[in-house]
Amino acid sequence: MITLHQIQKKYYDSLIISVPKLELPHGIYWMQGGNGAGKTTCLKIIAGLIPFEGDVLVKSTISSKRQPVQYRQMVSYAEAEPLYPAFLTGRDLLQLHTGARGEGYESITELSALLGIPAFIHNPVSSYSSGMLKKLSLLLAFTGRPALILLDEPLITLDTATIPILYDWIRRFHTQHGVSFVITSHQLITAGELQLTATLVIDNKELKKV
Template sequence: MPEPVIALHAVKKSYQDVSVLDIARLELPAGVYWLQGENGAGKTTCMKVMAGLIPFKGEILLQGGVSSQANPVQFRRLINYAEAEPLYPAFLTGRDLLDLYLNTKGGDRERILGISERLGVNIFVNNPVSSYSSGMLKKLSLLLAFTGNPAVILLDEPLITIDTRTLAIMYDLIRSYSASGVTFFITSHQPLDPNELTVTGTLQVAHKNITLN
């Protein structure tokens, strides 16, 4: 069994004393995973917990030793998350957000600027995000998700609100980054195109737990 790129140990999450997640143990090697579940099953909560964006009980380890609890800054540099319906402060521009991510996450600036051009983000990046359509916001969130040197990228419903051209670019980016060792977790109510992407495994979110099918 390959070394796990991510390991969840005794991970629990509650909202106002209502238990949402209770994952005793889940260890996964590098790959591309499709995260499935009914509406309200906890897929988005799971992603936010994995990204270290909301508090939870337990521990998540990346690459065998970077702990969500003991090394939170390093942990968050290694994991990126793109929301299904991204929201950003209205007064910021896309460039403000991109510069923030590049300064905090590091990585290859020229590569990201190249991806920005491929996605067409460079056309509107200097405008305040309050002027963005849902499709523009989605492109920006996808661009930010590939910024830095992530070990894991979490994409929540990446297939919605993007055109077919952007979809093809996104699949190409996932293939490219996956080939270099980056692990992906993707939620999608729409099937992932098997001609575009080889899925390592399907994860089912149900009954507060995650199981590998």
């Protein structure tokens, strides 16, 4: 269960998003909204990456504000357009993540192989294409033992062969390991691809479940 409580986020006195109270039971959620609606801002709030008013609880008790280290171990986030220091290799980043968070529920080596990452993992990320960077960022989000994985536009730049692999791992983590997902996507997510628990929409700067 994820609980968002009295959340407000402003940039330069301008309200971007508010969430008076929202409870998300264990599930897979698709967050929708037009360009600039506030989806990435919401995910960054839930990931605990930006300052905001209010609080987010994961597993109903672990607070992003009061237990920030424990909270961040429970929440993974893959950015829409990942950026890493240019000189690091994919292997450096994977070692950093598995060292800090542990390899996790499943074999990260297996997912890496399925995504074709071993072919470029030893190269600096500055040499990666946007799809290669995306695959690496998704792999990193599946490390550790999170209760919640936030995926911001995971489908953009992925080739068509990779999308079913990603959906398969989302389903596997959800059903076998109890991981919840919040996914933003401008692309349609059909019931055949993922059994969505609910859709989240941003309506007049307020995040709601529909």
